[in-house]
Amino acid sequence: TLSQPCLHISSIDASVALAMSGVITFISAKDVPGQNRRLWFNNPEELFAEEEVICVGQIIGAIVAETREQAKRAAEQVAITYQDIQPAFFTIEVFEAIEHQSFFDPKRKLERGNVEEGFKKADHILEDELYMGGQEHFYMETQGLIAIPKAEAGEMELYVASQHAAYTQEVVGITLGIDSNKITCHVKRLGGGFGGKVMKIASLSAIAATATYKTGRAVRCVLERGDDMLITSGRSPFLGKYKVGYMNDGTILAADITYYSNGGCTLDESSFIMEKALLHMDNGYKIPNLRGHGLVCKTNLPSYTAFRGFGGPQGLTIIEGVLHEVATRCGLPAHQVRDINMYKDEKCYTHHKQLFSPRDMVQCWNECLEKSDYTHRCLSIEQFNAHNHWKKRGISIVPLKFGIGFSKGFYNQVAALVNIYKDGSVLISHGGTEMGQGINTKAIQIASRILKVPMSSIHIKETCTGNVPNAAPSAASFGTDAVGMAVKNGCEKLMRSLEPLIKKHPQYTWQQLVVEAYCQKISLSATGFFMGPHTSLDWEKSEGNAYYYFTFGACCSEVEIDCLTGDHENIRTDIVMDVGRSINPALDVGQVEGGFVQGIGLYTIEELQ
Amino acid sequence: MSSLSVNSELVFYINGKKIVEKNADPEEMLLAYLRRKGFFATSVFSTSNHTDVTTFLLFYDHLHDRLFKLKMNACLQPICSLHGAAVVTIEGIGSTKTKLHPVQEHIAKAHGSQCWFCTPGMVMSMYTLLRNNPQPTMEDIRETLGGDKQICILMDLIYIFRSMNSNAEHKNLKILFSFF
Numbered sequence: 011t012l013s014q015p016c017l018h019i020s021s022i023d024a025s026v027a028l029a030m031s032g033v034i035t036f037i038s039a040k041d042v043p044g045q046n047r048r049l050w051f052n053n054p055e056e057l058f059a060e061e062e063v064i065c066v067g068q069i070i071g072a073i074v075a076e077t078r079e080q081a082k083r084a085a086e087q088v089a090i091t092y093q094d095i096q097p098a099f100f101t102i103e104v105f106e107a108i109e110h111q112s113f114f115d116p117k118r119k120l121e122r123g124n125v126e127e128g129f130k131k132a133d134h135i136l137e138d139e140l141y142m143g144g145q146e147h148f149y150m151e152t153q154g155l156i157a158i159p160k161a162e163a164g165e166m167e168l169y170v171a172s173q174h175a176a177y178t179q180e181v182v183g184i185t186l187g188i189d190s191n192k193i194t195c196h197v198k199r200l201g202g203g204f205g206g207k208v209m210k211i212a213s214l215s216a217i218a219a220t221a222t223y224k225t226g227r228a229v230r231c232v233l234e235r236g237d238d239m240l241i242t243s244g245r246s247p248f249l250g251k252y253k254v255g256y257m258n259d260g261t262i263l264a265a266d267i268t269y270y271s272n273g274g275c276t277l278d279e280s281s282f283i284m285e286k287a288l289l290h291m292d293n294g295y296k297i298p299n300l301r302g303h304g305l306v307c308k309t310n311l312p313s314y315t316a317f318r319g320f321g322g323p324q325g326l327t328i329i330e331g332v333l334h335e336v337a338t339r340c341g342l343p344a345h346q347v348r349d350i351n352m353y354k355d356e357k358c359y360t361h362h363k364q365l366f367s368p369r370d371m372v373q374c375w376n377e378c379l380e381k382s383d384y385t386h387r388c389l390s391i392e393q394f395n396a397h398n399h400w401k402k403r404g405i406s407i408v409p410l411k412f413g414i415g416f417s418k419g420f421y422n423q424v425a426a427l428v429n430i431y432k433d434g435s436v437l438i439s440h441g442g443t444e445m446g447q448g449i450n451t452k453a454i455q456i457a458s459r460i461l462k463v464p465m466s467s468i469h470i471k472e473t474c475t476g477n478v479p480n481a482a483p484s485a486a487s488f489g490t491d492a493v494g495m496a497v498k499n500g501c502e503k504l505m506r507s508l509e510p511l512i513k514k515h516p517q518y519t520w521q522q523l524v525v526e527a528y529c530q531k532i533s534l535s536a537t538g539f540f541m542g543p544h545t546s547l548d549w550e551k552s553e554g555n556a557y558y559y560f561t562f563g564a565c566c567s568e569v570e571i572d573c574l575t576g577d578h579e580n581i582r583t584d585i586v587m588d589v590g591r592s593i594n595p596a597l598d599v600g601q602v603e604g605g606f607v608q609g610i611g612l613y614t615i616e617e618l619q
Numbered sequence: 620m621s622s623l624s625v626n627s628e629l630v631f632y633i634n635g636k637k638i639v640e641k642n643a644d645p646e647e648m649l650l651a652y653l654r655r656k657g658f659f660a661t662s663v664f665s666t667s668n669h670t671d672v673t674t675f676l677l678f679y680d681h682l683h684d685r686l687f688k689l690k691m692n693a694c695l696q697p698i699c700s701l702h703g704a705a706v707v708t709i710e711g712i713g714s715t716k717t718k719l720h721p722v723q724e725h726i727a728k729a730h731g732s733q734c735w736f737c738t739p740g741m742v743m744s745m746y747t748l749l750r751n752n753p754q755p756t757m758e759d760i761r762e763t764l765g766g767d768k769q770i771c772i773l774m775d776l777i778y779i780f781r782s783m784n785s786n787a788e789h790k791n792l793k794i795l796f797s798f799f
Contacts, residue, residue, distance in 0.1 A: 150736035201736030446734025596730045
C-alpha cells in the first residue's frame, strides 16, 4: 500500500518479487480475463487500479505465493512508480470536498410542509452543525476467501466470508468472463459481518479468482487486520448542517437539514446510506415542516460502506442533536421537548408520507421512563452535580423509530430450499447468511414448528449460490424476516403434500411417513419464496412506502463525566425495544445488547484516524 | 524457555501429545503451526499484542524450579520458543465429540456467544485463570476476559461472569491434564 492518494501509475515492475522463492506469479489489471472495470448503479468500480490510484489502500496488483510469509515479502518488492496528478481531499469537516463541490450523483432531497413559512412563524431560529465520525467494523474474523478451480468448463468453487454470496458470484463472473452458473459461492458462517462483508469482499474474491484462473491452483486470500481496516473501510462520517425554527415551549415548527457524508473514492453503498439517513431524519418527531438534503462527498479515502444501521444512526443522531439543542435553549428538560414533538396520533405520516402508528413507540417511551425511574434519577443527578465540582452526571432518554427492510424494493425477496431425506432428516438451504445473529437457529425453529419434527433432525449446512440463486444480501435488519418467511413457505408446501398421507396413516412416525411419501412419488423437496413488500420512494415527490414496517424503542442512559480528565463512565442504561412476538428471546436480547455496545463505541470511544 | 539439553530437534507437547520437529522454521509462529497441523479452532483476529488469546501454555523453568501456567497469543509465539513446553488448545480441553469442559458448557448455556469466533479465546482465558486460581473473584474474571475483543457480547459477559463465578466458587474442577 502507498501513503498518498491521487497518483498516476507510470510503471509496475514485479521482476524482483517474481524471482523470490515460493512466488508463483504477480497479477494485475492485464491478467483479468473478463472485465477489470464494471458499473455499480452507473458508477465505475475498478478491480485493479490500471492508470490512476484514487485512494490509499487501493489494490493495484497481487502476489501469489506458496505461503503467506513469502507472499508478504515479495509484495514489498514490487516496484511501482507514480506521478502526482491532482490535489487530494480526504475529509468533509475540513470542507475540502464541499469547497471543491466534489459530490457523487444522485443528490437527494426530502421535504414536507413549507419550511420557509415555518421559519417565519417560529419564535426562535437556530443554526448550527453536528459532525459524527465513522466507525470500523472490526468483525472478529477478517475478510477472506478460498477460490478453488474445478477441472471442467471454467467451474470454480469459492468459500467466502460474505453477506452477499450472490453479488460475489456476479462480480467473479464479470471479472473472469464466466457465466454465473459455473461459479458457486459457499458461505457457512461469518465471524461477524455488520455490513462490512457485502461489497469489498466481492472485489477480493474476484482478485483471488483471477489468481486461480491464471495459476490453475486453489488460492487463499485472507486480509490481515491492518489491511482489512484500511482497504475495506467502514461507516461513513456525516456532517449535518441545520437550521431550526422553534417555539418557546420547545415545539419545532421547521427544520432544514443538509447532510454531507464522506463516501470515499467510489460510490459503493453511500447513496443508499444517504437515502436511509434522510428517511430517518424525522426519527420519532412530527416536525410539520421538514426538509433534508443529502450529498455524498467524493474524497480520496477508501470507499466507505455499509455498517449496521446503514445511515439510520447518522440521520437519527443529527435530529436528536437538534432536539437537544432546542431543549437547552428553551431551558426545558430534554425529555419534555422530545415528548412535545413526538408523533402521537393513532395515524401518522412520516416525512415521506408513509402511514404508520406510533402507538408502540409511545408505549416504549413511557415504559422506559417508568422502568428507568427517570424522574427520580433526574433529581438525584441534579443533587449529585450540585455537590460535585469535578464530576458531573447526566441522563438522557431517546425514542427510536427505525425502518425495516430495503427501500430498494427488489431486494425484499428471498428463497429457501427444504429437502427431506428418506431417513427423515431435513436439510435447509436459504438465501440468508449466518453471522452470529442466529438466523440459522431461527430458521430451524420455524421449520421444526411447521414440520413438527425436533430441531435435532433439521440441519443447515451453508448458504450456497448453487442451492438458492440471486439471494439479496443479509442486511437491512431483514434477514430473519425474509428467510423465516421463505422457510415457512417451503415447509408449508411440503406439509400440504404430506397431509393426505398423514390423514391416511395417523399412526406413522415421521420417518415412516417420509418413506411412504417417497414410495407414493410425492416430492420431498420444496422451494419456499418470500416476495417482500413493494417498497419504493419517489424522490421527486418526497413520497413512498420506503419500509416494510417500523421497529420502535426507547433508551435511557446515565453517564458520569470527569471534567478534569475528559473520561466518562456509563453508569446505567435501560433499553425498551419492541421486537414483536420474538421467535427467540435469547438471540434477540443478544442482538439488542450487541447493537447498543457498537453504538457506545460509535458515539463515544471509537475514532477513525 | 527451558534448555534441558542442546538439541537440534524441537520437542514440545500439544494437548498431551509429544511433537518432534526436526526442521523447525525459526520464523514460524505457533498459530500457523497449529492450523497447519489441523487445530482449526485457534484463530487470529490481528497480529498485534493486545488481542486474542487462544492457547494455554505450561512450562517448567529449570533455572527457577517453577512451573508456569500461562495464556499466550499464538499468533506472536514462535514455535522454537516452546521447546520443552506443553501447549493446550481448546480442542484439548473438551469438545462435542468427547465431552464439553465446564467452561465451554457454561458459555454455551449462558448464551455467551453469537458468531462464536472469539469464543475459543475466551474459553482458554478462563481455563488459564482457573488453572492458576480455582477460586477467582469477579474482578479476576473481568481482568482475564478484558483482553478478548467481544464486541457483540460484551453485555452477555455479565451472564458469563455470573455463571463463571458460580462455576468457580461452587464446583470443584478436576484438572484434566497431567504434566509431562
